[in-house]
Amino acid sequence: MAIVVAAVLSRRTGIATPLVLLVVGIVFSLLPGTPDFELEPDWILLGALPPLLYATAVQVPVIDLRRSFGMITWLSVTLVVVSALAVGAVVHLIAPDVSFAAGVALGAVVSPTDAVAASAIGKRLGLPHRLMTVLEGESLLNDASALVVLRTALLAITAGFSLGDALFDFARAVVLALVIGYAVGHATVWLRSKLADPVLMTAVSFIVPFLAFLPAEEAEASGVVAVVVAGLVTGHHAPRRFSARERLTERTNWLTLQFLIENGVFLLMGLQLESLLRDLDQSNSTVPEVLGLAAVVFVLLAVLRVGFVGVQVLSARRQQPKLDAMRERLDQISDRVDTMEEKGNARTATERGQQRLSQFRRRVARGKADVDYQESEPITARGGAVLSWAGMRGVVTLAAALTIGTEVDERTLLITVAFVVAVASLLIYGGTLPLLIRALGVSGVDPDRQRSEVAELMGDISDTAVASIGPTDAIVIDGQKIDPNVAEEMFGWLDRAREFGGDTTPEALTQASQRMLLQRQFMSLMRDALHEERAIGAYSTAALAQASSLIDAQELRLER
Structure with a gap:
């Protein structure tokens, strides 16, 4: 009921629903007589995270993910690793009692961003499609890299650290997760296409995230990557393998489930405040120490994100001359293929030769479309500013922090700092992001232009269908x-x-x-x-x- 009321308030006030629920949870946790809410990390990492990742991955077009894959991996992998190491070094320098490995563990916990609040704000204000793709793609993959870094850091605390072993474990975890996610995605799509019942298909779809996540975790691979891959495979094949009724039923059910889970975890996050303050009182740490350390970590993460996004913006500008050259090269290849087809020879006259020419034309057309996409939706300085200011941390940060065992010194300090950083990022970034978007004038596709594009697309596919029939x-x-x-x-x-x-x-x-x-x-x-x-x-x-x-x-x- 709180989630529904918060959603209604969000629509009327313009404040993202996760932010409303976070504040409600914090206020409620501080009221006298409020029962204790102890959040078990497995409820989030094993219960809530897989379906949330799957629900997002199913909706992300593979082609858009491929076109922005460079920037997504830059932010979700490189930035996460660098942030974890930088936070570890700074925290160890400021608080010598916290070991470097423990500091890296804290950095791994606070480095992944949560795109739930950012996506809610961006969709409401009409951010460009590519910015939304980067935000959602980053949030899909950065949890995996952060959890791998966290696992490595915790292992280094108890058993020592080896760079070679860490790199091997990381590569093994990713590759094995890719295989498991790909296999689960294809197998469940095949199974669901044979059921031909929207209720049964939706029921099976609720199991898919766990079919990918749990075996991957048991194999010491990345369950997050496995779920994302399974979701991408399902979303890519669903339009051709499932009927419209089946897809509509599944989408409605998943939207409801996703809405309840992703907003419910923010409410639970706010309810954790009182128990964290109680644990802090029982430790040797003080509130000023926690706030000071959290402020340093918050500023460091903000600076690193601005720098990494800035590198991508500058790189996109430098790519413009290369795009022009690539377009010219593709035009030359297309003209050459036309010439070969007009002249004809023994190779192109056969059915196999015609198939090869058709495949080649398709690759050239895809290359031209990629160039058009890069030119029509570039990551500008304004878009980079929005991406830089969308560095909100979510409940996964808190759940990952709770996985730090009692054998780690200053465990309470690390968990409380992670909570403060997550809450501050949600309130500061989430509260001011709409103002920034409006001030910069960043907007999505013009409705008239989109309507004309849809009409043109429908005309093209109609002509193709008529010619084929x-x-x-x-x-x-x-x-x-x-x-x-x-x-x-x-x-x-x-x-x-x-x-x-x-x-x-x-x-x-x-x-x-x-x-x-x-x-x-x-x-x-x-x-x-x-x-x-x-x-x-x-x-x-x-x-x-x-x-x-x-x-x-x-x-x-x-x-x-």
Whole structure:
């Protein structure tokens, strides 16, 4: 109930829901008589983290992840490792009682960012798609690198440290996780495509994150990477292997589950404050010491993030001349392929030769699309400023800190510092990020431009489908000859649908737009009539439910 109320307040006030819940949890934890909330780290690392990662990975397009993979790995791997080492060195210098390995453990805990609050703010304010991809992609992978660094640091405290062993364990954990995640993703997609039942498919999808995470962890690999890969594989193949109804049902259920989990963990995070303060009182550390150390760590992380994002922004500017050269090179290759096809020879005349030419053309087209993407959605200085200021830490930071065992000296100090850094980052970054975005004028795609692009895309894929299906008088599907009049009627509907790409102002409504308005009004009147029939009770409940489903499907089609 608190999550739902916080979401309503968030929509009315413009403050991200995680921030509202965090404050509610902190205030509630400090009230007299509030019961203790002890957060077991396994509830987050094994219970909440896998489904959250999977839900995000399924929605991230693989092609967008590939196009921004360099920046994502730079921030999620390199920045995490450097931040952990830098925090370890600084903390050990300021507080000599904290060993360097323990400081690195603290750095590993506070280095990964949580994109939940940033994504909520970015989607509401309409950040460019590429910035959202970088934020979500970074949050998908930085947990894995941070947990591996944390495991290495804790091992160094008890058994010593070896750089060679650490690098080998890191590579082994990633490679094995890739294999497990890829296998689980493909196996579950195949299984779910055979079920042909939205309820069963959704039930299986709830198990997929754990099918990838738990075996990977048992094999001492990265469960986080395995879940992300399984989610990416599922999201990539779902449009072709699952029906629209199945995907819609699954998406609705997962959005609900994701909403409850990701916001619930922020509420639990706030509820931890009182117990952490109590543990701090029982230790040798003081509140000023914790606040001072947390402030130093917070500033250090902010400086490192600004520097690493700045390097990527400068690198993107230097890549511009290379993009022009790459485009010119791709045009030359495309012209050469056209020349080869026009002249023809023994190699290209065969069916296999034509397939190779088609594959080559596809690669060239993909290369041109990548260049267009880099030019149309560059990481500018303003976008870099937004990425730099989106360094919020979340509940994974606190859960990872709680995994530090009692054998580590100053354990309470490290956990409390991590909590203070996470809360400060959420409140400072999350509270001011909307103001920064508005001040910089960073915005996403123009709605009119996006609508025109959709119309153009629909026209292209319609032309391809019409060309592939063949002449109207020779269409045979599953052994059944199609009446040419039926085919011509359908193709005529496609031609009318393209009218939506034109002027859509009220003064210049096309016939297609008028037809759309009429259908919407007709569906609304049918809904009212159905409601009246339900009140009368002359028809069976099953008939009323089926009629309601048919109207729902029609309304969904009109909305699409």
